[in-house]
Amino acid sequence: MLPAGEGAPAPPPWHALPLPEVEARLGTGPHGLPAAEAASRLARFGPNELEPAPPTPWYITLLRQFRSPVIYILLAAALVTLVLRDVVDAAVIAAVLLLNASIGFTQERRAERSVRALMSLVAPRARVLRDGHEREIEGRDVVPGDLVLLESGMRVPADIRLVQVTGLVIDQSLLTGESEGVARHADPVDEAAPIADRACMAYSGSIVVRGRGRGYAVATGMATELGAIAGSIREQATPQTPLQERMERFARTIGVIVALGALVSFLLGVAVGESPSQMFKVAVALAVAVVPEGLPVVFTVALALGVRRMARRNAIIRKLPAVETLGSTTVIGTDKTGTLTENRMTVRELWTPGxxxxxxxxxxxxxxxxxxxxxxxxxxxxxxxxxxxxxxxxxxxxxxxxxxxxxxxxxxxxxxxxxxxxxxxxxxxxxxxxxxxxxxxxxxxxxxxxxxxxxxxxxxxxxxxxxxxxxxxxxPLDREAxxxxxxxxxxxxxxxxxxxxxxxxxxPGPDDHPEGLVFLGLQAMMDPPRPGVREAIAGCRDAGIRVVMITGDHAATASAIAAELGIAPPGAPVLPGPEVDRLSDDDLRERLRETAVVARAAPEHKLRVVQALRADGHVVAVTGDGVNDAPALRAADIGVAMGRSGTDVAREAADMVLADDNFVTIYAAVEEGRVTFENVRKVTFFLVSNGAVLLVVILAAVLFQWPLPMVAAQLLWLNLVTSGIQDLALAFEPGEKDVLKFPPRRRSDGIISPLLWERTVVAGIPRLIGTLALFRWELDHGASLESAQTVALTTMVLFQAFHLGNVRSERQSAFTRSPFLNPFLLIGTIAALSLHVAALYLPPTQFVLRVEPLSFEAWWRMIAVASTILLAVEAHKLWVRRFGPVYRLFVRRAAVSSTA
The missing domain is CATH 3.40.1110.10 (Calcium-transporting ATPase, cytoplasmic domain N)
Structure with missing residues (x-):
């Protein structure tokens, strides 16, 4: 566009100007630009191409892997262990951090390389008039003022104000979402007309369906509507995912608990006569043991496994945290054309006078x-x-x-x-x-x-x-019928x-036109829904997810498809896009609670709808394939772009890309997202319940003025070795069959649910009593302190092994899930127990861990005591299943929402 002078009032938009004024502003005419002027303008305005978003530097991607409060806690623990010259423990923690970073870094770099193709929307060639002669040039060389020639099948190379058309029909679905081509003319339209109604314009990236036309290029490159949308994508901040929000809350809670627990244990120990240096080492070891340092790696592995499972189901994830976001989604805002429908017209019905x-x-x-x-x-x-x-x-x-x-x-x-x-x-x-x-x-x-x-x-x-x-x-003709x-x-x-x-x-002669016709009938056509979409929408509804259609199509078309697919009942209200502009934020949120269809939606309408839904507390996923969808894709909690028919701009803005363009795949991805979060929750519950009981066992022993049941090296062994093998294997746990029968998690819910915090106490009681009881038993029957500590340590290892059966399902009995469903967990449990047994009987590990071989009788006592954790948790699960509805209602009303 040729700019107005500084301080001058903004001129009317191109679509509202008559042709003489268009030519005057552009400094052009019916013969096109002189070649010299075109070259000058190319130097002035730059090439007609979208500026690619700069790739993320590798070091930024790497540093991003360390942006987690849990990681910060681990870094602090590593520094403390280095100050204490405990090089082995510091090295173990550092290895955990590097492994986590390398997995996340590799996944994100691979995903970024696979979707960077923003430039492919610019037309490679264009036909223009210059010096009165028709020329074919590179699309990147089109400049404002060029007289561009259009014909059937061409992609429009720039934003063009049409001056002459012959049966010209433009497919601008990538900008407006309309499923049908739109006829063009050369007359100016109202200044306030939305993009979809600017019939005298042909916008960059749209396609000529049929006919011919010519017009002046009024904007090129980033100044086009296409470029404006691409630019707004980069300005749109990417919101935190629900998982990232939960991780931050969880890490803050863990940090406070660890700091207080270590401080209290140190002060109590000193108060009852332990040496400050010994209690400082125990406090540090206890802090390291309570911090679930394996959690970042398991998080990353669980999310990476979710990426792999989703890829097998045609959903490509660009960033790891997005795997879980679909599992938390409460609203899916979906485009119609090409997403719910096949993006091709089909005659659905014939009508004749018969x-x-x-x-x-x-x-x-x-x-x-x-x-x-x-x-x-x-x-x-x-x-x-x-x-x-x-x-x-x-x-x-x-x-x-x-x-x-x-x-x-x-x-x-x-x-x-x-x-x-x-x-x-x-x-x-x-x-x-x-x-x-x-x-x-x-x-x-x-x-x-x-x-x-x-x-x-x-x-x-x-x-x-x-x-x-x-x-x-x-x-005779019945016109009314x-x-x-x-x-x-x-x-x-x-x-x-x-x-x-x-x-x-x-x-007939060449100038004859048909008259006196016999009317045959009507053919009624529509862009048909994709197979399986109706069932997928019903499945989303059963899973507590609301589907909202946001489309550029007319209200009648959108309403009909919505009714056919079960998104809204027949005759349900439709919110027109222009009305979105007139509503306040509060009024828009209120309307969206009652309306499932937004029609004639321009890009800014879709973006505002997404923002309103998120402001109303929803976790929003938005699907789309066109350039018009890109800002909303970026603003949503998770943007889902189409891989086949979608534009590169949409794919660049999205968190997830559907390789098959099928809404049904979203339903499958929701299932995988929920399975991934359930596995993350299981691992977190396992590690936190283990760390919490260790903290309480040490504090109880200090309060009773007993010797410490475990020394620092044993605490670290328990946390980094025996737990570390099994928690990683939990990430491979297959999903439960009823994962889609429950409503989505609320944004305020923690990683560990109130029910699992309660179960942490239920599982902790037998562990606390059993470990301290066996420790005291050994001391009272003449065993050495090292032997008693070995019993306490081994009892905790066995408790962990039995507790894995409890952790595999929040609702189902441990005895109903075959151990062979997750062979990694079975092998990991056997490996952890084997390592511990070997450590008890090998001299080097006996020296490092200060452990002794145990008698056969001691093993039986420990196994019998450790198995009680199964009985306690099974009783709790039975209680919840039997009194579930009343119990959950009581918990939801009476319990304070979890802060982690």
Whole structure:
């Protein structure tokens, strides 16, 4: 765009200007720009291409792996152990941190490389007039003021103010979400018209469906509507995922508990006579033992496994935390065209004066339909006035050309006709579609006579018809009946085309137009829903997830599809995009609580809807494939882009890309997201319950003025070795069958639920009593302190092994889940126990850990005591299952929400 002078009022937008003013502002004319001026403007405005978002430097991606409060706690623990010159423990913690960072770094870099293709939307070639001569140039060389020539099949290279059109129809679905091509004209439109209604403009990235046109490039590169959207994506901050929010709250809680526990144990120990140096080492060891240092690695592994499982189900994750976000999603805001629907028009119903008939989809080997004469001629008329093509590719029909005309061909094929045979009839005269006429016609030598075949808007064909064809023959035209049928079909979201014909005695002249037609009927078409989408939406509803359609299509079309898919009941209110502009933030949130369809939505409307839903406390996923979806994709908790039909701008903005463009895949990804979070929760519960009981055992022994049940090295062994193997294996736990039968987690819910905090106490009581009781037993029966500490340590190891059975399911009994469902966990448990047994009997580890071999009787006592944790937790699970509804209601009302 050529800018106005500094301080001058902003001129009217290009679509509102008459052509002379457009030419004056651009400094151009009907012969295009001189070559020298074009070169000057190219240097001034730069190439006609989108500026790529700079790649994230590798060191930023690496440092991002350390941005976690849990990581901060581990770094502090490593520094303390280094100050105490405990190099081995510091090295172990450092290894944990580096392993976690390397996994996350590798995954994020791989995902970023796989989706960086932002530049591919710019047209590679363009045809322009320069110095009065037509030239083909690189699309990047188009400049403001160039007179650009458009023809069928071209991608529009810049934002263009049209000056001349001939049957020009533009597919601008990537900008507006409209499923149908839109006719263009050269007359200015209202200054306040939204993008979808600026019929005198052709925007960069849109596609010419049919016809020809020419116009002046008014904006190029980042100054285009496409560029503005791409720029707004980069300005849009990416919100924290629910998992990241929960991790921060959890880490703060753990940090406070660790600091207080270590301080209290140190002060109590000194108060009862222990040496300060010894108690300081114990306090540090206890802090390291209580901090779940294995948690970051297990988090990363669990999320990476979720990425891999989702990839097998055609969902590609770009950043690890996004894996879990879908499992927390409460609202999915979905585009219609290409996401819920197939992005191709299909004739769904035929109407003739003899009645209506639904039409099945075409397919190889489909049985011919018994057609009435009006129905047969109705379908033939749609084939004869048609420039599209359809051909069989494997088991499906592929089409080329205008989607509406392709739908008419497929309708004839569905009825058992062969369009190629019909169109072999010689053409006597063709009159192409013009927006002023609103019809097209072809005169053919059909069945031995010149015959007009006409298709177009019902009102226009009725003006040229004098009769209509019924199964029993022609009858006088009933205009009101036809219009009523057309209105009824349109109210259900169909696009309606009328067909008529007339047999002539002689071929028409070149200036003749069809008159005295016999009206045949209507063909009603719609972009059909994708297979399985209705079931997926029902599944989302059962999982407590609300689906909201946000589309650029008209309200009637959006409402019809929403009703067909079960998003909203028939006749439910629709929120128009322009109304979104007029509503306050509070009013918009209120409307969205009652409305599941937003129609005629521009990019700014979709973005504001997402922001309103998030402000209302929802975890929002947004799906989309067009450039118009990109700002909302970035602003949502998780943006889901289409991999096949989606634009690169949308993929760049999204957190997840669907390789098959199928909404059904989102439902599968929700399941995987919930499984991933459940595994993260299981690991967290396992580690926290282990660390909490260690803290209480040490504090209790200090209060009782007993010797310490475990020394610092034993605490670290228990936490870093025996727990470290098993918690990693928990990340491989398969999902439970009822994972989608529960509502989504609230944003305020912690990683550990109130029920699991309660179960931490239930599981901790037998561990506390059992460990201290066996420790005291050994001391009272003459065992050495090292032997008693070995018993206490081994009892805790066995408690952990039994506790794994409890952790595998929050609701199901441990005895109903086969150990072979997760072979990694079975092998990990055996490996952890084997390592510990070996440590008891090998001299080097005996010296480091200060342990002794145990007697056979001691082993039996420890196994018997450790198994009590299964009985305690099984009793708790039974209680919750039996009194579940009342119990959960009581807990939800009476308990304070978890802060972690």
């Amino acid at each position: 009645g209506a008939r639904p039409l099945p989809p075409p397919g190889p080997g489909a049985a011919p339909i018994d057609l009435t004469p009006p129905e047969r001629l109705l379908l033939i008329a749609g084939v004869m006035t048609n420039e599209a093509d359809a051909f069989l590719a494997g088991d499906v029909y592929e089409t080329s050309g205008d989607p509406t005309e392709a739908a008419l061909l497929l309708a004839a094929i569905a009825a058992g006709m062969e369009p190629a045979e019909l169109r072999a009839a010689p053409v006597l005269l063709d009159i192409p579609f013009e927006s002023e006429r609103q019809y097209s016609t072809s005169c053919r030598d059909f069945e031995g006579a010149p015959t007009w075949f006409v298709k177009g808007a019902p009102e226009r064909l009725l003006e040229r018809s004098t009769a209509m064809l019924t199964p029993s023959g022609p009858v 036809v219009l009523a049928a057309a209105h009824e079909l349109a109210s259900r979201g169909h696009r309606v085309l009328a067909m008529a014909y007339r047999a002539l005695e002689a071929p």
